[in-house]
Amino acid sequence: MWISVVVLLPLFWKGITGQIPGYSIQVDSNVTVQEGLCVTIPCTFIADNRSLFNNSTGYWIQRWDPFYRYYIAATNDKSSDVKTTNFRLTGNPDNGDCTLTITDARKEDEGRYFYRFEESKNSRVKYSYGYRGPIVITVTDLTEEPIISDPGTLITGIDKTLTCSPPRNCPGTSLYFQWKKSNVADVWKKNLSTVTFTPSRNDHLENITCEMTNAKGKMTRKTILLDVYYSTVAITGEVIEKGINKSNNIIRAEEGSSVIINCSAESGLFLNDTGTDKKNKASQHGTGKELVLKLDNMATERTGVYTCSVMTKKGIKSKNINAIAQPCAHATMDFTIIIGIVIGNIGALVLIFVGTYFFMKKKMENRQLGKPSPDLGKEEPESTYQELKGQKNDVYQSFKMQ
The missing domain is CATH 2.60.40.10 (Immunoglobulins)
Structure with missing residues (x-):
């Protein structure tokens, strides 16, 4: 998908032989980006001694030698046919801004690029800045590590979310992420840039690693140490x-x-x-x-x-x-047993007291009636004198006579 020089030469004719007064551009001439990552190239320009325009259009063009083929890499003109989707003109040409952003950089993105400006279709202000290629873009192998978000405070039982992202938070889609945890066998989480987990005591002083792999299979990794603690003490x-x-x-x-x-x-x-x-x-x-x-x-x-x-x-x-x-x-003795013994002794004393009281009362009643006491047993026999007195012979008299 390329545009022949025959088509583009009339478009870019003005200014191809060199700089014209009143037209200038400020941009880095050499830019390096790692494969799979991104880069933003700041750029400003002046046309017709001005930096403010209306309904202007900007183009970033890639030039391929030696056949002088040109490809539109990025533009704000939606009707134009562009070669790639990972180049974007992020600057606003109406403000003299020609900033270019490259995402998911690939080896085939390497080359020379120049900027073309057109104020409007009917305007005479049209200019190609350094059509020979003022910018040289180089794509190198992936070596930069991914970035893991700050875990902050890790407390057992409270969920924590971690994010793994490319350097400079590149919005790349060609990168593959996976997670490993030192106390988990093999891969912990696959094809995820963000993971949520619940820290436990087994995670304290363990490692979490994020591995980032680009489309060519080149991988880099980042590891952090987990510091987990209780919010309470057991x-x-x-x-x-x-x-x-x-x-x-x-x-x-x-x-x-x-x-x-x-x-x-x-x-x-x-x-x-x-x-x-x-x-x-x-x-x-x-x-x-x-x-x-x-x-x-x-x-x-x-x-x-x-x-x-x-x-x-x-x-x-x-x-x-x-x-x-x-x-x-x-x-010691069980308290209930002690209470039982005390109550038993008190009961026994009460019974003895009551029994003695009634026994003595009965005895006094019998004496008043002339009855023998119930505790004397059998009746006593009359005295010997009475027995002798009742006999026919007076024993006393008999003793006296003798």
Whole structure:
């Protein structure tokens, strides 16, 4: 698709022999762009000593030697036949602007280009600026890395979107993107320039890589490091021996038992006093993601609230757990049993008192009626004197006579 010199020579005749006073152009003479990427070439011009026009038309023409063939690469004239679709006249000729933009650069785009201006069909102001080719465009292999958008703050459980784009945000369509993550086998996401994922604790200090490939198979890549952290801190407790119970953030342990308190965070710096048992110098150790506090020989004076604090990008995050020491089960008696025993003893005393009262009352009533007491058993026999008195022979008299 080319236009012969026979057709174009009348169009470009004026000005082909050199610059004419009042006509000038400002543009880089040598431009380099990588294959698959883009470039914008700033350009301004003056025609007839002016830079403001009406209904003007601009053309970027590619010249091929040695046959003097010319191709229209870009124009604002919609009726013109253009050779390529990746060249655009982004400047407005009415304002003296001849800026050219190239996207999805290809090796065949290399060559010499010049600018042609026409104020209007009926105007005498028409000029070709350096028809021999004032601009030389060179297309090189792809070497520039893609750009990954700033991940910002990564918090577990909160979605994050990343975008991979060519340098200078070129609107290229011939580029192919794919993503890799160091904790995911093979390719993570294919043929996507934008990905959305939910960070987790497994993503902390892992890598994400975007690979950019052009139409010729040339690939470059960009890698970023993920820094993921919790918006809160997790703290848990465990009774190693003689445990009583655990509910929410409360641990109850028998005296003399051992308790472990574990504090974890995705990232950040544990503060020096985190979880410290200042009274009893409990042992403390940890790694980059957790801190462990061990309370041996749990005692009443160790009862209290233990706090784990972590310094993160958003400030200090803290979490509490309450450890309570209780007396040993074998040294105490269940409260309900004690209450039962007390009530039983009181009941027994009441019964004894009531029984004694009624017994004594009955005995007093019997004495008043002349009845033998119910507790004397059988009736006593009359005295010996009465028995003797009732006999026919007077024993006393018999003794007296003797």
